[in-house]
Amino acid sequence: MLEIDGVSKRYGTIRALRDMTFSVRPGELFGFVGANGAGKTTTMRIVLGVLAADAGEVRLEGRPIDAARRRRIGYMPEERGLYPKMAVGEQLRYLAELHGRSAAEAKAAAARWTTRLGIAERVGEEVQKLSLGNQQRVQLAAALVHEPDVLVLDEPFSGLDPVAVDVMSAVLRERCEAGAPVVFSSHQLELVERLCDRVGIVRDGTMIAQGRVDELRAGDGAGATVVVHAPDALPGWADAVPGVTASRVEHDRTVVTLRAAADDQALLQAALATGPVREFTHRRPSLTELFRETMGERTEAGAA
Numbered sequence: 001m002l003e004i005d006g007v008s009k010r011y012g013t014i015r016a017l018r019d020m021t022f023s024v025r026p027g028e029l030f031g032f033v034g035a036n037g038a039g040k041t042t043t044m045r046i047v048l049g050v051l052a053a054d055a056g057e058v059r060l061e062g063r064p065i066d067a068a069r070r071r072r073i074g075y076m077p078e079e080r081g082l083y084p085k086m087a088v089g090e091q092l093r094y095l096a097e098l099h100g101r102s103a104a105e106a107k108a109a110a111a112r113w114t115t116r117l118g119i120a121e122r123v124g125e126e127v128q129k130l131s132l133g134n135q136q137r138v139q140l141a142a143a144l145v146h147e148p149d150v151l152v153l154d155e156p157f158s159g160l161d162p163v164a165v166d167v168m169s170a171v172l173r174e175r176c177e178a179g180a181p182v183v184f185s186s187h188q189l190e191l192v193e194r195l196c197d198r199v200g201i202v203r204d205g206t207m208i209a210q211g212r213v214d215e216l217r218a219g220d221g222a223g224a225t226v227v228v229h230a231p232d233a234l235p236g237w238a239d240a241v242p243g244v245t246a247s248r249v250e251h252d253r254t255v256v257t258l259r260a261a262a263d264d265q266a267l268l269q270a271a272l273a274t275g276p277v278r279e280f281t282h283r284r285p286s287l288t289e290l291f292r293e294t295m296g297e298r299t300e301a302g303a304a
């Protein structure tokens, strides 16, 4: 189990993290989501010891994390940490050896992961000559090549094509099934919803909601999502209706988010006032909708 417990961090006057607390269990895929600047990268850097926390503690298997335990983590940093002029295979073997693998183990692991990640033909090429997506595959191989017990990945899916997304997803799932706690940050919320066992939503350096997506849906602050097909309605017709926190157009429908506990009758009346209403159905909010709702709620709470 990887535990982040009450971690705080300032950069000068900026409070990047405030009492950041969450844990990732063995065999669990944890999605770490939040707006730009929310504190995800800072948290991951502290887990890896690249940055020191001002307060709080990171624990692995119940013990404060130290250099030896950190070597058991596979890390994909946001700034990506490869040597641009080194050949792919050489680099992976070097990184595995740096983490204590023998030369033979390093060679076998480099071959295994480059094959698994579809970059076996690139092993002799300099990293800087690869496309960005392929560099990212090498970066994932670099995080895996020492057979880590834990994975911490900063936006591993950004910039990947759909095939690479599938490969990355399958590899992360496999690592979980092998018992590793895996945490990754992402702005691709559909992907996070599809892939993750649990999700943590971070805002202004603190965790404001965490759990399975269905738990977040059932939470006190979760609103309702209503799909309305009112063909004669003008754009923005739902915006001023009491209880509505967001609305957007999806194909020919309006998808409306209602504040938790808000009544849908005002919305129905507003829809009927525009002309015929062909559909008025509640649907389970997606993680994207829950995220917007959570953010909106906090903004309102913060403004109050």
Ligand SMILES: Nc1ncnc2c1ncn2[C@@H]1O[C@H](COP(=O)(O)OP(=O)(O)OP(=O)(O)O)[C@@H](O)[C@H]1O
Pocket (backbone or CB within 6 Å): 011, 014, 015, 016, 034, 035, 036, 037, 038, 039, 040, 041, 042, 043
């Ligand atoms: N080296 C630094 N010096 C000063 N401020 C920093 C530094 N690194 C991050 N910050 C600030 O700390 C806060 C948290 O940044 P962080 O990079 O952790 O967010 P993030 O959630 O990873 O964002 P993104 O989704 O944009 O990658 C932001 O306000 C950011 O501007």
